[in-house]
Amino acid sequence: MERRLTFSQKVALGFLLVVVVALAIAGVAVLALRETVAGKDEIIELATRRLVNAERLNAMSFRKAAEARAYLMTNDARYLDAMRTARSEMRRVLDELRGQQHDESLRPMLDDVARVEEEHGTAVDRILADAPREKLEVSAARLEREVRPLRERLNAAVDGYIARQRELLEARRRQSSEAAADASRIVVVLSVAGVALAAALALLLGRMLSRQIAGAVRHVETSSAELKAAAGQQATGAKQQASAMAEITTTINELLATSRQISGSAQRVASIASDTASAARAGDHAVQRSQEAVGGIRRQVELIVDHMLDLGRKSQHIGGVVEIINELAEQTNILAINATIEAAGAGESGKRFQVVAEEIRKLADRVAGSTKDIRSLVDEVRAAVNTTVMATESGSKAAEAGARQFAELAAAFSQIARLVGSTTDSAREIELSTKQQATAVEQVNEAIANVAQATREAEASSGQSLQTASELATMSRDLARLVQKRDAA
Amino acid sequence: MLEGTVEALRAAFDAAFAAPPAGARRDLVPLLVIRAGGEAIAVRVLETAGLLPARLIVPAPSRRPEVLGVCGHRGAVLPVFSLARLLGVADGGEPPRWMLLAGREEERVALAFDVLDGHVLVAPSALQRAAGQGPGHLAEIAELGGAGRPVVSIPSVLRAITEHRRGE
Structure with a gap:
């Protein structure tokens, strides 16, 4: 109690x-x-x-x-x-x-x-x-x-x-x-x-x-000692904090400069994006014109393909005729050989016929050689036609692919125009945000300056606290001596 | 180039009428260059009785593997033999495209073969007797294009057919 x-x-x-x-x-x-x-x-x-x-x-x-x-x-x-x-x-x-x-x-x-x-x-x-x-x-x-x-x-x-x-x-x-x-x-x-x-x-x-x-x-002695140590640590911390605040201030200033640079860059980006949007729209128009031209090329290529296919079909007809000629030549050759055989079997009277038969056989051989050349030429023509058809079909496909790619390119240009518009808006937002950020950074800088001032004051206050703790320790020792004297008395 | 060819053809044709009738060169031997069962061979044209395409061969039963069947030719039915099998060479597997007529009219046979490479005229010096006994029907070697090609003896083939028939 x-x-x-x-x-x-x-x-x-x-x-x-x-x-x-x-x-x-x-x-x-x-x-x-x-x-x-x-x-x-x-x-x-x-x-x-x-x-x-x-x-x-x-x-x-x-x-x-x-x-x-x-x-x-x-x-x-x-x-x-x-x-x-x-x-x-x-x-x-x-x-x-x-x-x-x-x-x-x-x-x-x-x-x-x-x-x-x-x-x-x-x-x-x-x-x-x-x-x-x-x-x-x-x-x-x-x-x-x-x-x-x-x-x-x-x-x-x-x-x-x-x-x-x-x-x-x-x-x-x-x-x-x-x-x-x-x-x-x-x-x-x-x-x-x-x-x-x-x-x-x-x-x-x-x-x-x-x-x-x-x-x-x-307790006061202990507390004053602890307070003294804490005040010392606080003073050290306040000094470090003041140093850190100085570094933060420098960094904030750099950040402020960077924000201003970003703002300028964003402004330039917005300008460039606006120019790019104009260019993209012009590109879109050019692509649409090119798409129409590609459509014309495609129609011409289809016409060429039709002609080439017709040429291929006619080459096939030529090949068929050549086959007939070849067949005729072969049959002629066989007939000539048989005529030679028959002429040889006819004895002396067949000699003249044998000559004619030999001429016929040679002619048939030549016809066969010519038909072989014609067949080769027709084959080459057909191969060329096929190659041309394939090339033109490839060209047609390429034209179609080009048309599709032009359509995709047009869509891409439209998308680019939209994206560039979005980029412009974003760049403007970035510019505005960066300006706001710069303003905020200035406010932060000012607040940091205030904090630095408060830190310096805290440092001074820590020194004062240290001194007060020392005085308190002295007073507590004096008081302890007084109390101990009284107790001894 | 084609115009030159036409001109050459026309000149040769005209020359045939322009030259005197000297007749066929009897010193040149006409040969048919053929292939039977993949074997490149030659046949003396004048040993045959004719050449015709093997369009329709009706298979006929026979104990002889060389017999392919029969065919009709100018109102007569002729037995068709595989020249490759007669020469002891395996068939190519494909139906033959050509037939040689051989033998007298009453014993005429058809010898079927695969490929007709062409008709050539060679000097008699280009024909050499085959060394040794040979395969039997190939008694000569013709020098064609720097390479030797066996020449089938049609009379030998006909004898073999006839002897076989008589043996039956």
Whole structure:
């Protein structure tokens, strides 16, 4: 429970206990003072009002006697009225004293004074009533004789009362002094107890707090050392960060320059792409014209192929005719051979026919040779026709392929035009994006500059933290020495 | 070039009528250059009775492997023999395209062969007797184009056919 209280709570608790003790002392002192004041007030009351009233009784007694004698001597009614006033005043004082009286021992004395005063008044009234009829000397003698003892008794009663009152006053004064002395002793004892309690609390709090402060100081020492190391690392890191920020700034500047170069390049690319789109459209028109020309070539090639095929067919006819001629020549040759044989079998008459047959056979041989040449030529023509047909067909196919390729080329040109348009748009977007990027890079550069400034400030702050950590370590060592000295003491 | 050939043909034709009738040169020997069963041979034209294409040969049963069948020629039915088989050479496998007529009219036979290379006239000096016994029917060697070609003796072939027939 004690460990859960904080330092300020413990100090506040100690001060609270001291304040409670001080309040107790103050309460006791206030009570004692109040009692003392009450005693003193009572003494003052006794000394002022009751004692004064008692003295006033004495004075009224003397005044009443004096006024009575003045009346006897002058017979003036004003002295009689004054005597009666003094008498009534004395009775009022007596009544007031009776009302104020708390001591039972004084009440019989006041009754005795009232009774004597009554007797004295009665005696004075009786003499004063007879005074107009008697002589002054008689009245004086009666007054001396009848009233004097009563007046002396009255004075004695009043003096007794005053004396008793003084005794009571003295007793009350002593009682009040003793009460004040008792209160003083209680206050002293309580003060001593409070001082002892405060000293004990101070010692307890001091030890407790010394332990805690010593522990805290050790923590502070450790923490200050760690803080110092961290501040050193932070300073080093801040320096490295500042260096890195400088490099980043350089890189960002290079990036900014590169972005501007890219922007310029993108602008040039957009311009070139626009020119390329125009060229692609022109190429598209040229390709369409070329495609039409290729279509014409294709038709011409097909016509050539038809002619060549016709030529091939006619060559076949020629070959067929040549075959007939060859067959005829061969048959002629055979007939000539047979004629030679028959002529030889005819003897001498067949010799001339044998000559003719030989001529016929030679002619047939020549015809066969010529037909062989013709066949060779026809074969060559047919081969040439076939080659030409194949070449023209290849040309036709090539023309078709060329037409297809031209169509594909036209489509490719159209696609190129579209793609170049897209490229133009993309290049413009790249240009715009690069400009935005350049703007962003400038903002980043500015932010980097701010960060660099913050880093320099952090570096300075780290130095300050390092210094503060050093000072904190020194302070903690001083505090530790203080605490250790106190513990040693 | 063709015009020159035409001119040459025309000149030769005209020359044939212009020259005196000296008759056939009897010192030259006409030969038929043929191939039978892949064998290049020659035949004296005057030993034969005619040459004709072997268009229709009707197969006929025979115990002789040389007999290919019969054919009709000018109202007569002639036996057709394979010249290659008669010479002891294997056939080429293809039907023969030509036939030689040989023998007297009453014993005439047809000798079928494959290829007719041509008709040539050679000097008698170009014909040499074959050295040794030879294969039998090839008694001469003709010098044609720098190469020797056996010349089939048709009378020998006919004798062989006739002897065989008589032997049956």
